[in-house]
Amino acid sequence: xxxxxxxxxxxxxxxxxxxxxxxxxxxxxxxxxxxxxxxxxxxxxxxxxxxxxxxxxxxxxxxxxxxxxxxxxxxxxxxxxxxxxxxxxxxxxxxxxxxxxxxxxxxxxxxxxxxxxxxxxxxxxxxxxxxxxxxxxxxxxxxxxxxxxxxxxxxxxxxxxxxxxxxxxxxxxxxxxxxxxxxxxxxxxxxxxxxxxxxxx
Amino acid sequence: xxxxxxxxxxxxxxxxxxxxxxxxxxxxxxxxxxxxxxxxxxxxxxxxxxxxxxxxxxxxxxxxxxxxxxxxxxxxxxxxxxxxxxxxxxxxxxxxxxxxxxxxxxxxxxxxxxxxxxxxxxxxxxxxxxxxxxxxxxxxxxxxxxxxxxxxxxxxxxxxxxxxxxxxxxxxxxxxxxxxxxxxxxxxxxxxxxxxxxxxxxxxxxxxxxxxxxxxxxxxxxxxxxxxxxxxxxxxxxxxxxxxxxxxxxx
Numbered sequence: 001x002x003x004x005x006x007x008x009x010x011x012x013x014x015x016x017x018x019x020x021x022x023x024x025x026x027x028x029x030x031x032x033x034x035x036x037x038x039x040x041x042x043x044x045x046x047x048x049x050x051x052x053x054x055x056x057x058x059x060x061x062x063x064x065x066x067x068x069x070x071x072x073x074x075x076x077x078x079x080x081x082x083x084x085x086x087x088x089x090x091x092x093x094x095x096x097x098x099x100x101x102x103x104x105x106x107x108x109x110x111x112x113x114x115x116x117x118x119x120x121x122x123x124x125x126x127x128x129x130x131x132x133x134x135x136x137x138x139x140x141x142x143x144x145x146x147x148x149x150x151x152x153x154x155x156x157x158x159x160x161x162x163x164x165x166x167x168x169x170x171x172x173x174x175x176x177x178x179x180x181x182x183x184x185x186x187x188x189x190x191x192x193x194x195x196x197x198x199x200x201x
Numbered sequence: 202x203x204x205x206x207x208x209x210x211x212x213x214x215x216x217x218x219x220x221x222x223x224x225x226x227x228x229x230x231x232x233x234x235x236x237x238x239x240x241x242x243x244x245x246x247x248x249x250x251x252x253x254x255x256x257x258x259x260x261x262x263x264x265x266x267x268x269x270x271x272x273x274x275x276x277x278x279x280x281x282x283x284x285x286x287x288x289x290x291x292x293x294x295x296x297x298x299x300x301x302x303x304x305x306x307x308x309x310x311x312x313x314x315x316x317x318x319x320x321x322x323x324x325x326x327x328x329x330x331x332x333x334x335x336x337x338x339x340x341x342x343x344x345x346x347x348x349x350x351x352x353x354x355x356x357x358x359x360x361x362x363x364x365x366x367x368x369x370x371x372x373x374x375x376x377x378x379x380x381x382x383x384x385x386x387x388x389x390x391x392x393x394x395x396x397x398x399x400x401x402x403x404x405x406x407x408x409x410x411x412x413x414x415x416x417x418x419x420x421x422x423x424x425x426x427x428x429x430x431x432x433x434x435x436x437x438x439x440x441x442x443x444x445x446x447x448x449x450x451x452x
Binding site for chain 2: 041055
């Protein structure tokens with residue numbers, strides 16, 4: 001049960017190809033920038049969507065994240081993998097957006113329900129022709145998102161990064177800028193709260 | 202962690218489900234779970250919770266076209282920002298050194314001209330009173346301290362506020378019974394000061410006496426002359442005389 005501070009970690013997760021891509025992006029190579037966006041845009045969008053629960057906000061945050069990545073790529077020293085570093089930027093941008101959102105634009109939020117209604121469910125739509133099962137899955141998913149939305153942002157971020165994105169505690173700690181022990185306690189509290197709300201699942 | 206109680210173990214279940222415990226801790230938890238059905242059910246619930254969350258996430262639509270368009274727009278914007286950055290614009294400006302040399306030469310020439318102008322202004326002598334510039338300046342500002350006017354009947358003349366101590370000096374310089382006359386010219390400024398004194402005539406006394414006389418006149422103070430209520434600087438002349446009158450004794 002050891003707990004190391006995230007800053008003390010020394011990772012060498014940057015592969016040679018990735019390092020070359022970073023160098024080309026830093027030099028302003030447009031093709032390399034496109035490659036970098038292409039490699040990570042899906043992950044960035046999905047994490048932003050899971051944290052904010054809004055399609056348009058997630059798209060906006062994705063753009064802000066990549067602009068920030070391009071502006072600050074020169075400061076990236078390879079202390080983590082590029083993916084984890086981008087995760088960290090997504091979390092920070094989502095947190096900023098959420099605070100701004102709460103103050104000014106909460107009424108304009110397009111919920112995940114509306115997003116799903118407008119575009120249909122991906123996995124459920126492909127699940128086959130059993131309507132009862134589809135309905136059950138949709139209701140369960142709705143309940144899960146509602147329960148996640150009610151969690152504090154830090155706990156929601158920790159549980160999303162762990163359960164959906166599959167990050168290790170060490171990577172989550174780096175992404176959130178906290179110690180490993182904090183990640184552990186946030187995950188435990190998040191699971192406890194979710195279990196209380198989803199006790200019958 | 203050889204013998205875990207249920208209460209202690211449950212604090213570690215989250216880490217156990219995530220496979221984030223040490224090997225020793227994992228073994229201890231697994232040993233406990235083999236004999237404790239309640240804790241085992243708890244682990245199953247946590248694992249089931251993870252599955253439910255992951256399934257909910259996979260059900261969300263993934264608008265790949267929109268994401269790709271947003272990505273392309275971001276790259277284009279980043280490129281535009283880079284194009285407009287100061288560093289890029291500076292490096293572009295220095296690509297053609299012909300223009301740089303021309304700009305540097307023009308800058309140097311401008312600096313040189315500015316220095317020359319300042320130098321001429323600094324080194325040039327004062328404007329002569331009889332030059333065209335001097336006349337124009339006098340006409341533009343009559344009665345200023347620099348261009349005093351002569352007193353005429355329309356002016357209120359200056360009045361003495363503090364008398365100059367000249368009587369004793371004149372008496373000193375008069376060693377004989379001859380008459381002594383000193384004529385001095387000066388300007389009484391708008392502030393009532395006596396400036397630019399000069400000796401027009403000195404019928405007696407040595408150089409030092411005349412100098413002391415000039416200093417004494419300079420220390421006098423006046424209420425300034427005025428024209429239409431406004432103070433003006435005026436030229437004035439002082440005539441200081443010492444006259445000896447001899448009488449005849451009538452017997």
